Amino acid sequence: MERFTGQGASPGIAVGPAAELADEGQAAVKKHVDDIDAEEKRFWEAQSIAAAQIEKIRDKALKSAGEHEAGIFDAHRMLLMDEAFTREILDTVRREAVNAEYAAALACDKFSTVFSRMDDEYMRERAADVRDVAGRLIKVLGCGGEEQNIPEVPSIIIADDLSPSQTIQLERKNVLAFVTRRGSSNSHTAILARTMGIPAVVDAGVPAGAGGRMAVVDGSRGSIVLDPDEETLEKAKRLKQAAEDRRRELSEYKSLPAVTRSGKKIRVMANIGSLSDIDAAIQNGAEGIGLFRSEFLYLEGRTCPSEEEQFLAYREAARRMDGKKVIIRTMDIGADKQADYLEMDREENPALGCRAVRISLTREDIFRTQLRALYRASAYGNIAVMVPMIISVWEVKRVREIMGEVRKELEKEDIPFRNMELGIMVETPAAALTADDLAAESDFFSIGTNDLTQYTLALDRQNAKLERFYDPYHPAVMRLLKMTCDAAHKAGIWVGICGELAADVKMTEKLIGMGIDEMSAASGMILEIKKAICESR
Known part of the structure; x- marks a missing residue:
């Protein structure tokens, strides 16, 4: 039996065989051959x-x-x-x-x-x-001709690292847990694991060649045990049972509104990365989708998704949520979420480079295709649009102009659609500091605390060595949150939070006190959040 530790990235207990996943790329090193x-x-x-x-x-x-x-x-x-x-x-x-x-x-x-x-x-x-x-x-x-070992049976995936596109393409039914030797608990892959409800440990010291061995993973404590003994297996079973008992206790909150003891109603929504996440959102009593990460439609394929492919996905989300609001974030490609077919220039610091709305406004053909699909799907439900990485008023105005142009195109083509709310993500200090100006051009705000923390603290959240410095409770971050809420309410618009801080029930009462109207998190945390809201003053 061997024990290893890492950073707990997604809670939960998993027991099963380990499957080693090779890196996406295979180095083509130049070698001289004689024969x-x-x-x-x-x-x-x-x-x-x-x-x-x-x-x-x-x-x-x-x-x-x-x-x-x-x-x-x-x-x-x-x-x-x-x-x-x-x-x-x-x-x-x-x-x-x-x-x-x-x-x-x-x-x-x-x-x-x-x-x-x-x-x-x-x-x-x-x-x-x-x-x-x-x-x-x-x-x-x-x-030697072996297929990269995507598991065909339920397994604990072990890899040096996993990109978001690798993660999303794995057969979810065959993934018991993720363990990576690199990575950060604040990476998009870790966030995706939480969205999928899959235990995950990152920055773990698991040796190469662990594939095929029995393993126990504790995503809350950040521990991995290879070749566990009977005592360890029994303990893991008890912890899994305790988690299931906790879920049953929370089930009473599924049909209850999230209302504080003083009577303030808070909407509790789900973050999703694909249509397959919707079932979990519904089962956990989500009042809607607060964040549909549309970029995973772009990461799943080898080319840009067509208008029709996107339309079908957005329409299905709207239909399945049956009139509840579905907020779809326009593609947030860039930083650690790369789509090779876009052939973007290599950047020294992609987190500060051409990403999210900057791609949308420099590659308008791609953006217009997405907006056409969104508008077409709006005829089938309650869809709103949310644009990431906004830092200036002119960006919001230009987005509105393009949306207007797309509406005119659809009218000429006699294609039905509904008007959609346009919200922006507040995830940079620039957006928070000018929130009063941005609120005048927006229908709602959604605060992305992961990037807001990163950019406020000038700290790469993907860097595991900086975990101890990554502080989402930093006074500067808290002040920016409060500033954003005040500006939104002064302008008469609502403000939500869709970053990882929304799932931190220790912060629930404080966020409500700041003026947050909506919280959106991974489906597995919805009932915990509802309970925390109902117990808040």
């Missing part, structure tokens, strides 16, 4: 294995998603077997006497660049397909 014939043979074998993998994925997509999605993998197989692509790789192997991985990486760079520079949008999008296919080939060459 060219043997290297060519290795390439042909890898190409055959990669083709079989793609065929397997295609069959799965056909059963689960339909012919259209399966067609994507038909195209991938054609790219993999393409004569020009194959010839480029083999010519490099022969000419430079280098390994096939390196030759494939060079071919990928060449072909993806050609596609990305084409005038036709469809052809530009094929650059991402080239990168995907080449990446698969490089992985096969590098790991």
Whole structure:
């Protein structure tokens, strides 16, 4: 039995087999080869294995998603077997006497660049397909043809790190817990784990090769036990039972309104990252969706989601919430949430770079597509729009202008829609300090305390070494919260909080005292928050 510790990132107990997940990328290090014939043979074998993998994925997509999605993998197989692509790789192997991985990486760079520079949008999008296919080939060459071990049975996922896009693509039913050797409890992946209700430990000292061993994970205490003895297993079972008993105790709050003892009503909403999170929101008595992270629609695929794909997702959310408010945040891509197909310039400090609304206002074609989908879905429920990373009044005004232009387009096309509230996220000191001006242009505020804390304290919340300095209760953060609430109420608009502070029941009464009207958090925390509100003065 071995014990390891890390940072508890998402509460809960998990018991099950560990599955080691390899890094997303496979390094294509340049190596000299003496036997060219043997290297060519290795390439042909890898190409055959990669083709079989793609065929397997295609069959799965056909059963689960339909012919259209399966067609994507038909195209991938054609790219993999393409004569020009194959010839480029083999010519490099022969000419430079280098390994096939390196030759494939060079071919990928060449072909993806050609596609990305084409005038036709469809052809530009094929650059991402080239990168995907080449990446698969490089992985096969590098790991002997084994598929990256996405678990097919319920498992505890162990990895060096997990990107949000990796996390969202895992089969949730097969994920008992996350354990990463890097990362921060304030990262988006940790937040996603909390949204999904999955125990998670980050910055953990678990050794490589833990896959296949039985494990116990305590996401509250940040502990991992490999090869647990009977006593440890029994203790884990008791803790799981205690958590289930606690959930039963809280169930009485599911149908109750969240009202303080002095009579103030607070709306308690759910944060979600995908449609699959809605069931948990409903089961826990959410009064609506306070944050639908639409960016995960962008992270799940290899190309920008189409208007139709987005419309169907937003419409489904609106329908399933049956008239309750669904606040959809426009895409918050950037920082640790990267979509390669957007081909953004590499930035020294992406947290301060082109992200969120800055992408929306510099890549208006992408933003307009999202707004069209949102407006079309608004005809089927109670949808509101929320824009992240606003720092200036002109940004809100420009967003409103674009929304107006989109409405006119839809009117001309005789497409039904409803007017939607436009809110902004207050997550920078600039927004909080000018909240009175921003309130005049907004229908509501939602405070993102995670980024607000990061930017106020000049501290990277992704950096695990800075955990002890990350203080969401810092007086400066508290003053900005109060300032934002006062400005919102003075302008006659409501203010919510959708950052992790909303789930901190020790802060519930203080947040209510500041003037917070709505709290939105991971579904698993809704009943705890309701209880805390009902017990507040």
